[in-house]
Amino acid sequence: MGGLVAADYIVFGVLMFMSAAIGIFYSLVGGRQKTTKEYLLANRQMGLVPIALSLLVSFQSAIMILGYTAEIYLHGVIFWMTNVGVAIAIFLTGLAIVPFYRPLNLTSSFEYLERRFQSKAVSRVGSFMGLLGGILYMGTATYAPSTAVEAVTGFPLWMSILIASLVSTFYTSIGGMKAVLWTDVFQFLVMEAGIFAVLGKGLSVAGGIENVWNTVYDGGRMEVLILDPNPTTRHTFWGVVIGSAFTWFGVYATNQASIQRISTAKSKTQARWAVFLNIPGLLSLSIPVCLLGMIVYTYYTQLACDPMQSQENINSGNQMLSLFVSEIFESNPGVSGLFLATLFSGALSSNSSTMNGSAAIIWEDYFKPHFSHWPDWKQTLFTKTVVVIVGVLGMLVAFLCMTVGGPVTQISLSFGGATAGPLAGLFLLGGLFPWANWIGACVGALSSFGLLFWISIGAYVTKIKSYNPPVEPVPISGCHFTAENVTFDNVTSYMTSYMTSTGALETTSMGYLNGTESPGAEYTLTGLEYLYAISYMWYGCIGILLTLLVGMIVSLITGPTHPSDVDELYILPGYRRLFYGKSSKMLDFEKSDEICAGKKYEDVMLETFIERDSQDKSRKDSG
Known part of the structure; x- marks a missing residue:
């Protein structure tokens, strides 16, 4: 080559x-x-x-x-x-x-x-x-x-x-x-x-x-x-x-x-x-x-x-x-x-x-x-x-x-x-x-x-x-092996290695060729091997x-969070109505980017998040 x-x-x-x-x-x-x-x-x-x-x-x-x-x-x-x-x-x-x-x-x-x-x-x-x-x-x-x-x-x-x-x-x-x-x-x-x-x-x-x-x-x-x-x-x-x-x-x-x-x-x-x-x-x-x-x-x-x-x-x-x-x-x-x-x-x-x-x-x-x-x-x-x-x-x-x-x-x-x-x-x-x-x-x-x-x-x-x-292995009848680089034992080793990698020597759907076994030996998986x-x-x-x-x-065992304590902004769109209903204050995620007096959608959502985050902090401070 x-x-x-x-x-x-x-x-x-x-x-x-x-x-x-x-x-x-x-x-x-x-x-x-x-x-x-x-x-x-x-x-x-x-x-x-x-x-x-x-x-x-x-x-x-x-x-x-x-x-x-x-x-x-x-x-x-x-x-x-x-x-x-x-x-x-x-x-x-x-x-x-x-x-x-x-x-x-x-x-x-x-x-x-x-x-x-x-x-x-x-x-x-x-x-x-x-x-x-x-x-x-x-x-x-x-x-x-x-x-x-x-x-x-x-x-x-x-x-x-x-x-x-x-x-x-x-x-x-x-x-x-x-x-x-x-x-x-x-x-x-x-x-x-x-x-x-x-x-x-x-x-x-x-x-x-x-x-x-x-x-x-x-x-x-x-x-x-x-x-x-x-x-x-x-x-x-x-x-x-x-x-x-x-x-x-x-x-x-x-x-x-x-x-x-x-x-x-x-x-x-x-x-x-x-x-x-x-x-x-x-x-x-x-x-x-x-x-x-x-x-x-x-x-x-x-x-x-x-x-x-x-x-x-x-x-x-x-x-x-x-x-x-x-x-x-x-x-x-x-x-x-x-x-x-x-x-x-x-x-x-x-x-x-x-x-x-x-x-x-x-x-x-x-x-x-x-x-x-x-x-x-x-x-x-x-x-x-x-x-x-x-x-x-x-x-x-x-x-x-x-x-x-x-x-x-x-x-x-x-x-x-x-x-x-x-x-x-x-x-x-x-x-x-x-x-x-x-x-x-x-x-x-x-x-x-x-x-x-x-x-x-x-x-x-x-x-x-x-x-x-x-699967059928790629044939080797056209290869030109020489005494200098490959012996009969080498060829046997190559074949065993290749057929093992393709699964040709595996004998059951639950078996594999163990490295310590002879070629073709059946091996059944047990315990953690599965x-x-x-x-x-x-x-x-x-x-x-x-x-x-x-x-x-673990959440149920240690005390689940009440949905009202989680801002709906953090629940996947289209799924949040299951928990927050149609009265959700969140803007519809499928609306266009140009809304609310020309503001971009992301800007409006960011303002919403900042406002809610500020309210959360205020409640925690007052509590």
């Missing part, structure tokens, strides 16, 4: 420099990022397109590009059905969550929790999970493209992680939210260009779309209606649709990056459409990437040589697409560099969103209450310092991923589900149940969070795996439902 040539390095370098240049530009123009309002929220004056595209690429990165390919190559196209669940989550967020958040005038999403439950403890629990989930996601988003660089060029994995982390930290720290949004737009265009460049050449070398479809079908990888209700089956129709809907609702509805982008819009209508546009945006990325996975499988099936068995430097499905690109574009200088820029663009966009969002959380929730007297320049300098610190932490997590290994999609969604699920449950507990109190909220979220991390860590330590329905074998696709669902259940039980 050849490495990159000079043209590839030039293309890659220029595209990475453009991201840094955008950061430099926004550090020198406009307000020059001297206030926290500009640095964290772009003065709440951003347009529809940059908000929509930034929101999209904040969550769709190299993890999707590499992960989809690996999943389809190893297990089939069923994983693409997660997009149905993601679309459901996006629609619900735009429909119900955007009009809920806009009037609250939030910078940190966890300000809502403190106001709703009248407790800093709940806000701290939520922000801890949000920060942890974001930093973990940064690590996997950086690790994913770095594995591709190593596979194509032999460039050290640690060096790639270092470069990606430094570039994203640099332009985010100096350019603020405006730089983040506009680099996200640029990086989206780079991602689309790279994906379609590979797609066009890939279809040609694979013999056309009809041949690709037939090959994947004959290989048993077109099954999407796997209706197995068993939660220990890794991917089923129910898991990839319903499970992912829960997980991604937690991401879009409660993630700090999402809330900040909603807050940067000029109006509620614009913010809502920015969210809705993520559905076609998602499909514009996921459909061609899914097709790329099918093409890669077809290509190596036609060659009758699985690279995971024939090449020493390919040890993970995460590296399959990068190998494919290096082979088909060997005579086309520059394209491999564009592809690597595509992968790194996804990583940089995810990292920058997390860093800027984390700075907003840490400043607004932890430090602003004590240091609000600081001048604007000092507040902004502090948030820039936080960006750098978070960037370093994300880089350290990426190095940790080197030791964990495994499919990047599973790593990412396991971490995401373990944090996004309990966090979404916490917000829903406050927005749906006025009688939930702060004790129930804390206990519910922490119980759910603890259980899911216990499951994740337990599965990793015990090596218990969810069941994968067996828990560890639960598919990562259900983590978000478990997190939300367990938080709601435990939160309500």
Whole structure:
């Protein structure tokens, strides 16, 4: 496998420099990022397109590009059905969550929790999970493209992680939210260009779309209606649709990056459409990437040589697409560099969103209450310092991923589900149940969070795996093994490893290949092993439902809050009438932005909140 040539390095370098240049530009123009309002929220004056595209690429990165390919190559196209669940989550967020958040005038999403439950403890629990989930996601988003660089060029994995982390930290720290949004737009265009460049050449070398479809079908990888209700089956129709809907609702509805982008819009209508546009945006990325996975499988099936068995430097499905690109574009200088820029663009966009969002959380929730007297320049300098610190932490997590290994999609969604699920449950507990109190909220979220991390860590330590329905392995009859690099024992080891990863050696729907057993040995799950074998696709669902259940039980035991003590502003729109009736003094959330003698809707709602907050404080003081 050849490495990159000079043209590839030039293309890659220029595209990475453009991201840094955008950061430099926004550090020198406009307000020059001297206030926290500009640095964290772009003065709440951003347009529809940059908000929509930034929101999209904040969550769709190299993890999707590499992960989809690996999943389809190893297990089939069923994983693409997660997009149905993601679309459901996006629609619900735009429909119900955007009009809920806009009037609250939030910078940190966890300000809502403190106001709703009248407790800093709940806000701290939520922000801890949000920060942890974001930093973990940064690590996997950086690790994913770095594995591709190593596979194509032999460039050290640690060096790639270092470069990606430094570039994203640099332009985010100096350019603020405006730089983040506009680099996200640029990086989206780079991602689309790279994906379609590979797609066009890939279809040609694979013999056309009809041949690709037939090959994947004959290989048993077109099954999407796997209706197995068993939660220990890794991917089923129910898991990839319903499970992912829960997980991604937690991401879009409660993630700090999402809330900040909603807050940067000029109006509620614009913010809502920015969210809705993520559905076609998602499909514009996921459909061609899914097709790329099918093409890669077809290509190596036609060659009758699985690279995971024939090449020493390919040890993970995460590296399959990068190998494919290096082979088909060997005579086309520059394209491999564009592809690597595509992968790194996804990583940089995810990292920058997390860093800027984390700075907003840490400043607004932890430090602003004590240091609000600081001048604007000092507040902004502090948030820039936080960006750098978070960037370093994300880089350290990426190095940790080197030791964990495994499919990047599973790593990412396991971490995401373990944090996004309990966090979404916490917000829903406050927005749906006025009688939930702060004790129930804390206990519910922490119980759910603890259980899911216990499951994740337990599965990793015990090596218990969810069941994968067996599929036909990619043949190796066309491989050219040599005595220098592969022996008979090596080939046997390769086959055992590959068939284990695809589930071909598993013998029952409740079994897995124990690392200490001989190939093909039946193993029955017992006790806690059932828990560890639960598919990562259900983590978000478990997190939300367990938080709601435990939160309500504890609230009832410790003394529920009376609905009259909770301002209806903090109950989800359309749902609040169940508790406050038609006589509600709240303005209808579906009215236009231009109401009340020309005032903007958000201004009226903000005035309402300030007035009520002042009345609450007066009552407490008089009491």
